[in-house]
Amino acid sequence: MMSNKIKRVIKKYNPKEIRIGVLGSHSALEIASGAKQEGLETVVVCQKGREKTYTKYYKNIFDHVIMLDKFSEITSQSNVKKLIDLNTIFVPNRSFSVYAGYEAIETQFAVPLMGNRSMLRTEERNTPRNQLYLLQKAGIATPKTFKSPSEIDRLAIVKVPEKERAIERAFFYASSPEEYEKTAQKRIKQGIITPEALKNSVIEEYVIGAKFNANLFWSPVTDEIDLLGFDRRIQTDLDGVLDLPAQEQLELSVPTQNIEIGHMGATMRESQIEKIFEAAEKFVNTCKKEYPPGMIGLFALQGAVTKDLEFYVFDVSPRVPGCPCVEPTSPYMKYKYGMEVGPGRRVAMEVKRAIKEDRLAEVVT
Numbered sequence: 001m002m003s004n005k006i007k008r009v010i011k012k013y014n015p016k017e018i019r020i021g022v023l024g025s026h027s028a029l030e031i032a033s034g035a036k037q038e039g040l041e042t043v044v045v046c047q048k049g050r051e052k053t054y055t056k057y058y059k060n061i062f063d064h065v066i067m068l069d070k071f072s073e074i075t076s077q078s079n080v081k082k083l084i085d086l087n088t089i090f091v092p093n094r095s096f097s098v099y100a101g102y103e104a105i106e107t108q109f110a111v112p113l114m115g116n117r118s119m120l121r122t123e124e125r126n127t128p129r130n131q132l133y134l135l136q137k138a139g140i141a142t143p144k145t146f147k148s149p150s151e152i153d154r155l156a157i158v159k160v161p162e163k164e165r166a167i168e169r170a171f172f173y174a175s176s177p178e179e180y181e182k183t184a185q186k187r188i189k190q191g192i193i194t195p196e197a198l199k200n201s202v203i204e205e206y207v208i209g210a211k212f213n214a215n216l217f218w219s220p221v222t223d224e225i226d227l228l229g230f231d232r233r234i235q236t237d238l239d240g241v242l243d244l245p246a247q248e249q250l251e252l253s254v255p256t257q258n259i260e261i262g263h264m265g266a267t268m269r270e271s272q273i274e275k276i277f278e279a280a281e282k283f284v285n286t287c288k289k290e291y292p293p294g295m296i297g298l299f300a301l302q303g304a305v306t307k308d309l310e311f312y313v314f315d316v317s318p319r320v321p322g323c324p325c326v327e328p329t330s331p332y333m334k335y336k337y338g339m340e341v342g343p344g345r346r347v348a349m350e351v352k353r354a355i356k357e358d359r360l361a362e363v364v365t
Contacts, residue, residue: 002117005110007361013087013112015355019043019064020348021088021111023071024054025095027322027343032061034327034344038352043088045079047071071099075108083111089351089364091298092120092319112364114347115297119287119318125159125202129290131316138286140279140301141312143205149180152203158184160193160201162257171258173206187255207312209304212268214276215321215330217346218284218295220362221354225280227273228298228343229330231323234262265329268305273332275311276301283316296363297350298343320347 020035021043022028032042041063044054048069054062066082073079074096083090090096090111100109102121109117122130135142146152155175162170170192174180180203187193215228238256241249268276279301288294300321303313320343327333327342334340341349354360 002106002110003365006112006364009084009110010112010361010364013360015360017041017087018351018355018360019086019088020114020344020351021045021083021086021090023074023093023096023099024051025071025099026093027091027320027324028054028093029058029061030322030324030327030342031091031093031320031344031347032058034342034346035348036061037345038348040348040351043083043086045071045074045083071095072101072104075100075104077108080108080110088112089114089360091115091347092117093322094123094317094319097121097123097319112360114351114364115319116287116291116293116295117365119291119295122291122318123316126200131318134283134286134290135313135316137290138279138282140282141310143207143312143314145205146203149174149177149184149203152177152180155206155208156180156203157206158201158203160187161197163191163194163197169258170255172255190255192255192257204314207304207306207314209306209312211302211304212266212276212311213263213300213302213321213323214280215298215300215323215326215343216280217298217343217350218280219350220293220296221350221357221359225277225284226336226341226346227276227280227332228341228346229326229332230266230268231263231321231325231329232266233260234264235259236261263323263325265325267329267331272305272309272311275309279311279313293362293365296365297347 019041022031024044024046035042043064044062045066046054091114097120105117121127158172159169172183174183184198212230217226235258238258241256284295298320300317301313302315305311327340350363354363
């Protein structure tokens with residue numbers, strides 16, 4: 001089993017030469033920067049043609065570079081050996097999940113992961129015991145899910161993969177079965193989605209509220225939850241359309257695709273922060289039971305706060321969320337640690353403490 005392999009690998013690691021590794025995409029810069037802040041060396045796995053950000057523009061925060069023809073090669077036996085030989089603790093991000101694939105991560109990638117590798121696939125809505133299952137099991141408020149378009153009786157958001165880029169979701173909205181059918185067929189004719197992808201789409205109630213992505217960290221060493229901070233998404237071409245006056249938006253009549261291109265930092269009214277911690281505690285406790293040892297390290301609860309001040313969660317990131325704006329814009333970690341602590345530094349702090357207490361095997365899977 002993979003868990004036994006990881007235990008054997010950890011035992012062979014030199015605790016004085018532990019390095020933090022990451023795939024060269026998504027959140028590699030923030031993870032590497034945080035590791036360097038804590039005095040740890042870093043390893044980045046790059047794909048040819050997409051490497052300059054890491055090998056040229058920010059080469060100062062990467063000590064070791066592994067270059068691949070394709071990201072998917074990261075799970076090959078030879079590349080796994082390279083990472084193990086460097087005493088690497090690997091931090092999984094969304095790009096790693098997509099390009100390596102869950103099956104390969106769970107059965108071939110015998111590199112210690114800072115996180116729960118069996119939980120990575122819960123991000124997908126078409127897998128058993130997925131994120132929605134965990135949220136509902138935890139008793140966390142979630143939007144109503146519609147099993148079919150015929151059930152739509154209020155404003156709903158339809159989440160369907162794009163035709164050309166399956167990693168991106170081509171959201172659209174509908175308030176009735178008729179509007180769903182009309183909009184869906186228009187998207188298909190425009191080549192944005194396919195009929196096949198539409199059949200597997202997620203249809204859920206659109207929650208009217210202020211959107212917040214809560215970036216969190218659970219420590220197996222202390223059994224404490226940290227709130228790293230909040231962010232909000234910048235999306236194309238949605239933001240471009242919303243910049244226009246209402247009349248021009250109506251006249252434009254273009255399908256918005258909600259493709260995430262960036263993030264903005266945000267803070268929440270202090271009287272409401274306890275609700276975020278309570279939701280995080282419920283989620284972490286549920287994950288301990290459903291996917292032991294639980295949601296290790298970084299994760300995010302993405303949702304909205306309604307006018308009734310209820311926090312609804314509509315998405316979970318069971319890995320590093322990837323929002324570098326959190327460190328410089330969020331005050332919450334400074335309140336606890338007396339300094340700014342971003343996702344990367346929090347990972348490095350956990351690894352260093354685990355090494356010091358000889359508990360490294362507890363923070364990896």
